[in-house]
Amino acid sequence: MDANSIIDSLYSQFPDDIYDTDVESDIRVVAKVKSENITNVCRYLKENLSFGHLSCEFGIDYPDRGEIQVLYVIGSYEHPVVLTLKADLPRDDPQIESVVPVYWNANWYERETYELFGVKFIDHPDLKPLVLPEEMLGEWPLRKDYKGFPNKTAKNLV
């Protein structure tokens, strides 16, 4: 299964949800997906296109566009194509469906994305901070407009 046939199969199955696709090379495919249908797309990828391995999932903050993008990098054990799914969410209320029912290892990725970007994952089994302390929840430190950095060096150096 090569990159173009994967894109064609995705288009034919989800004509309304997949857009802005790009075949970067024989093994790298990028596609944007509507956030409402992310779980169905992932389930189709896993069951029909043998994308069995979610490599990583994380967020990107775009304050100019007012969007937070959630990325899914999905690989396969059957073919060499690596697919990057991008879902754009509104920045003031980022919510997306959890893909834990499809890829179980998305659990901690989504907890990390939640604590650092504030993306709410609907139907996540246990949405709580992964490594940040509880009192830092709500600061979303990896957003671009985060103000909580220490604004001076250690006092011994200045």
Add this chain to the structure above:
Amino acid sequence: MDEVERSEAEQAEVEQNESEYQGYDDIPGVTLTDRNAISDFIKKTKAQDVLNWGRKSSLWFMVNAMGCCGVELLSTGMAHYDTDRFGIIPRNSPRHADVLIISGYVTKKYLPALKRVWDQMPSPKWVIAFGDCAISGGPFYESYSTRQNIDEIFPVDVYVPGCPPRPEALIQGFFELQKKIEAKKDRGTEY
């Protein structure tokens, strides 16, 4: 002394004794006090020199490896450097330890655990800031999760710079701590 005065004096004495034994009356036959008048008196005498000589010669440190400097901390406790000859022994329980070595950056999440280790250690106890991260935050000084200026939280006696410092540097840091204890300049005890 007439009876009234005697009874008043007895009354006062009883009250004094009651206040002295307050909280410890459940231990029969044992007189305990929560005052440190004896140790405060000893601090002014030459006996404290002997005490400090003993303390400086048995600096057991807490094995609390927090970062990559922790590897140097562990290797310092190994047989190659043989720190037993100076009385420096790694201990795995904070209740046995005298020295807490902060060997890495302290994140906001780890600080409560470190404070708890520090609270579990019995006095007298000392702190060594080991490595650039513990001293100033190192390359992580600007991070959202790093707690800066650890010396405001712990009474740090010795700073050992380096990234990471060699085990010999840590042993020298212990020597500096020994000198401070011998000179009664350490921050672990109030002289």
